[in-house]
Amino acid sequence: MRFGEKVTCPKYDREKVEPGIVHIGVGNFHRAHQCVFVDDSLSLPGHESWGYRGIGLMPADAKMRDVLKEQDMMFTLWQKGTSFESVRVIGCHSDFILAPESPEKVLDALCAAETKIVTMTITEKGYFVDFTTGKLDSSAPAVSSDLEALKSGSASLKTALGYLVAAAKRRQAEKAPGFVILSCDNLQENGCKAKAAVLEMAGEVDSGLKAWISENVQFPNSMVDRITPATTEEVKTELKEKYGVEDGWPVVSEEFLLWVVEDKFPSGRPSWDKSPSGKCLFVEDVLPYELLKLRLLNAVHQALAYPASLLGHEVVHEAMADSRVFKFLKAYMAAAGQTVRPVKGLKKDEWSKTVLERFSNPAVRDTIFRLNEDATNRIAVALAPCLQEDAVPPGRSLSRKHLAAILLPVACWIRALVGGAELPAAAKLNRDDKGESMRGPAGEAWEKADGSEAAEASKKFLHSAFGEKVARDTVAEVLAESLKLLKGEGVEALLR
Ligand code: NAD
Structure with missing residues (x-):
């Protein structure tokens, strides 16, 4: 990756950052939204333990993994307002695990002692919920396959829900503390929906596990807002010509940036609300x-x-x-x-x-x-x-x-x-x-x-x-x- 002049780079020491947060679904929106708050927070005193580690569940995520690893996990965010634009390099991610290749590593990351929060952008489809009934879509092959895997103790899982349930199972067995699962998808009451789906899947496996999750895992609702289009080849060329930045997969977004998060983090949380780049509100009811x-x-x-x-x-x-x-x-x-x-x-x-x-x-x-x-x-x-x-x-x-x-x-x-x-x-x-x-x-x-x-x-x-x-x-x-x-x-x- 080559940086041009007029480009902002991380101001914190990347070597000192620890990944206290895991993200499932490192797509464009995640990189233009949550990464900005996390990247900003890493410059705040005492925030070194709130960096990111990424997980991709889909085989197609191999491309993002390869590009990011090639760039030492950094990427460029090009923010374009109507009368303003800025180019910044984001450095908050330290690793990317591709689930279909390394399912055990995914579980290790989700169960690591330093992991306090798991954020996710897995699209509406990733929840495997029938939104008209609110029920888990047990007929989906990925869900039935995960239920089998969870019952047999196999790590070869396919869905985010499956991995979260497996991680909770391991944490329960190890008498480790719970974690916070923070959905960042565009779903009404995304935390409640994620909770219902995770609990329904857990309940199919073991009622004790379901009870443990209810008590030890928090699912705050969150509202996310920033328009983030797919990256085109023209964007890459233009970024290189205009700013001298060569990036295999930059991301473009508008200037507007908003995150409203239900304040339910029993083991602490970063001060995303101090971000100078966007508005993050911690509220009681989202x-x-x-x-x-x-x-x-x-x-x-x-x-x-x-x-x-x-x-x-x-x-x-x-x-x-x-x-x-x-x-x-x-x-x-x-x-x-x-x-x-x-x-x-x-x-x-x-x-x-x-x-x-x-x-x-x-x-x-x-x-x-x-x-x-x-x-x-x-x-x-x-x-x-x-x-x-x-x-x-x-x-x-x-x-x-x-x-x-x-x-x-x-x-x-x-x-x-x-x-x-x-x-x-x-x-x-x-x-x-x-x-x-x-x-x-x-x-x-x-x-x-x-x-x-x-x-x-x-x-x-x-x-x-x-x-x-x-x-x-x-x-x-x-x-x-x-x-x-x-x-x-x-x-x-x-x-x-
Ligand atoms: P993207 O195509 O760049 O990334 C999609 C990500 O979702 C990928 O990492 C992929 O691995 C993951 N994914 C897809 N299906 C999955 C599944 N079944 N299980 C697990 N992971 C799965 O798309 P994006 O622009 O990053 O959008 C992702 C989500 O972010 C949207 O569905 C939406 O809920 C939310 N969002 C997007 C925008 C936007 O403007 N792009 C704005 C607000 C919210």
Whole structure:
């Protein structure tokens, strides 16, 4: 790795850092978010024991492992605001273990005496939870294989849950203290979900282990926020030309950086809240912040993705410059905002304005295709809950116009599920296994959209995608109307 001038490098002594934190899922987001807080904290007095060690569970993570090891575990973060940019080298990671090659080493790291916290970004799919029921997906081959391995004491595990349960089992047997598992994925109540999944898996193995985890392992909820696009070859070239930095896998992000963390760390924690680079709030209850973000940021990504891709857009900031999309998103946020309660320290109107500015940032060059990744899970988690009867606080209600705004992206998503040669590339399914199973109900809703069974078919679709609470008669009727308009007159008419 070559450093250029104008590039900030770690100010602490990397030799003295110990890995008190393990991260599972060293992807781009982790490197642009949690690593900044950890890297900043390592310059604080008494923080040498709060460095990072990384774990990759997927065979494809070998590429990240190889690049990072080649660079002495350092990488470049290129932060691009609308009027500001900075390039910094992050040095908080000291090792990377690839689970499929070295499962025992993963367990050793998770059980090491110095490991107090395990953070993770494993994507929604990595939890193996059916988000409509909240239950562990025991039918998934990786889960059943891990249950077998846990029962037989084999270390050849496949899921993050399996490794966490195995680590807890070893800690319990060694009478070692518990640890903190801090999910950093975009999931509502991510800590509670991780806890439920880990406990369900542990319970299948040994009820005593389940009880030990309940008592000794903490699962704080956390809300993460920073847009981090996938790294392109152009980014690498531009970084070298502009800053003289040669990096095999740099990461680009916007300037905005927020982390709201439930303060549940019985064995101590680093002072991430002292970071000069971003805002980290340790709070008692993360839920109100999560709801604001899920409904007025994550869901807005989903609201943007399918309508914009049907219009032929491929890049997020270009779609934002299209007034048809921009105006729709304002209407979408006004509707979804009805379901959001006030939170301390963040104003809803300002938040919405900042979100539209962040999406319009041309420097980030986020692609719409990326936003579509795993869309079926993401729409179910972020957008669909706004459609439940109990989503609005007492005294407020969602009009049919509000419902139409929230359902517009769902109608466009159905169109994308129907597929066909004329579908723009950006609207195609992206690593969306669950989407494949939705093609049947989507096809039926689309087919029947202009007939007498339209509302019934839409209701069936809503039921399979989002469950009973969303599949209400009014919601189904509005969705059927939107599908009819989309089918008959196209996406532009629907947006109008
Ligand atoms: P990425 O593709 O760069 O990295 C994905 C990481 O997840 C990889 O390390 C991979 O090994 C791991 N992973 C994938 N499937 C897994 C599984 N089944 N089990 C265990 N690990 C698995 O993606 P990213 O941009 O780093 O995003 C990762 C997650 O971060 C997202 O799913 C989201 O929850 C969260 N996030 C991302 C952003 C963003 O803008 N990119 C913003 C907020 C939150």
